[in-house]
Amino acid sequence: MPDTPGKNAIEVRGVRKVFGTGEAQVAALDTVSVSIRENEFFTLLGPSGCGKTTLLRLIAGFDFPSEGEILLYGSDIAPLPPFKRPVNTVFQSYALFPHMTVAENIGFGLEMLGKPRAEIDARVAEMLKLVRMEKLAKRRTSQISGGQQQRVALARALAPQPKVLLLDEPLSALDYKLRKEMQIELKRLQHETGITFIFVTHDQEEALTMSDRIAVMSSGKILQVGSAREIYDRPAVRFVADFIGETNFLDASIDSIDGGKAKVTLKSGATISATVADGFKPDGDATVVIRPEHAKAVKGTGDISGVVENVVYFGTDTHVHVRLDDGETFTVRQQNTRGAMMEFERGERVGIVIGDDAAQILKD
Amino acid sequence: MATAAEIEKQAEAREVRNRWFLSAPALIIILLAASGPLLIVLFYSFLTPGPYGDVVWKFSTEGWVSVFLERDIFDDTLSFASAHLTIFWRSLKLALMATVATLVFGFPTAYFIATRPERTRDIWLFLITIPFWTNLLIRTFAVLQVIRNEGLINTALINLGIIDQPIQMLYTDFAIMVGMVYVYLPLMVLPLYASMEKLDFRLVEAGYDLYATRWQVLKRIIFPLVRPGVVAGSILVFIPAIGAYVTPSVLGGGKNMMFANLIELQFGQGRNWPLGAALSITVMAIVMVALLVYVRNTSGSEVRHG
Ligand SMILES: Nc1ncnc2c1ncn2[C@@H]1O[C@H](COP(=O)(O)OP(=O)(O)OP(=O)(O)O)[C@@H](O)[C@H]1O
């Protein structure tokens, strides 16, 4: 992304973080570079242990990069201790102060900044209202539930109005409904306050619905950065396609390539067209990636065919799991409409029609 | 059929019975080994001193009277026993100072150990306990060797030309202080370490994250959370310090007595066992009251904190 440097809230340049020494060395981050724009809802998405928390800790200042640098609004933050960085964190473990009440926790940052009592009290009241914890203001943090603790942690980090807010899986302990509400609330907050959010999650749905941009991480590396749409529709590598949403993989041989398009022959003998990711030059054999909703199951023949193994009804749509003739599995997702509902039975032979532009060829 | 409430009541009763049963050995030892001798001391304090020490079996309150009042040997009038008060005051002052000093030195030490990697912590703790291997008297004489006029410090300072007369450190309150701090430091470090080890250092990070400086993190987060260790350590140091006997008699010389030396004097040269017994009970009562007040205040302030 060619961004103008001034517009970036955070710029991570070639950062490596190595833990341990000698044999026991692990590179928790392996040369990560990413720019996070001002007032952006930026999400780090990746499986457990991929280095999300590590990256946040480097930005917050609890750890220091082994290599590389991190810029905050254009200036290197390496010399700043955490308490001088206008960055607040919602910790994965909440880290609420057990010897203080909910209200004292929320007011702590402002107090340390030396704000007058009246301002602190007003802001704490505002924050309590925001996270709907007014009734529990006087409680000890050990006397509230996990979800409530998470909301206090959020309020505590927001209270001092930081430039950048780091959120390490802040919604993971909430029940579905509250989680949805908090997602909307967070989005609204981020929009209103103009604070740059760096949000960590391993829930792809959360990432897709909330983020302006997403960075998909895997074993210490950022594989792709882009909007939800870009990540979902045009995954750069196979891992991203696999991690975000459901995906079908089919082996194919390449007949011809013309720019970003290729003609491939599937094992079933059918020939389909597929898009090729930017800057990737496949030759010979390739794996073709097809989203379940871009294919259609039909009674009769399609591009490929197989036997229905399972039909799962999801309310808005139905997933049809098909065992292909070559032994692979393939999932089709079709929307349920009141009128034309295509019913499939287990064991029934079906054909699968792959839409134009549905197939993509990706780097491993 | 027993109702749920009955079953619960029975379970509770069983619990209580078990608790008494399990604590019985400790209770018996405490009763026999601590309360028994104390009762004897209390009993002796109401007897009459014998001519060559010991007591004669005759009731008297003279021992208790002379704790607080002095009887003039010529006209038999009573006046306030200011010597006892001075000695008690010195003991209290020295014990408090020693407690504060061990806290000041022990806190960073315990923090240092608690922040080491898990494997090296044991080594550090082991080093802390090494002085316990040596007899108290020998350790105290070691301090004496360091601070006496011809000792390590004075010799070094004179040879370096910083002073030309040795500084009189031995036989002062300062000497007693140094001796007690040295001897009692591990008693402060160990309980402090025990509560710091349990400290969640992510809270420290959260403090830094919320703009608290190092000093503020110490004051507002670490200190309140390790308070149980501070309380335990202070008690463990204060009690033996106020009753210290060996340290003041070796390092304080004859004139800088502490309370324990005064008590010993009554059982020895003073030949006034009832007074010695009464003094013992007095100091014990004062220490107990002081500790109750201290513990109540410190645990109370934790609730009100912030
Ligand atoms: N202090 C540390 N010492 C040694 N290794 C560490 C340390 N912190 C993290 N790691 C390792 O670095 C890698 C990345 O850890 P990190 O906590 O950043 O993962 P994460 O993406 O936040 O995972 P999760 O989703 O489970 O929270 C892991 O392999 C972890 O074991």
Ligand SMILES: [Mg+2]
């Ligand atoms: Mg994490």
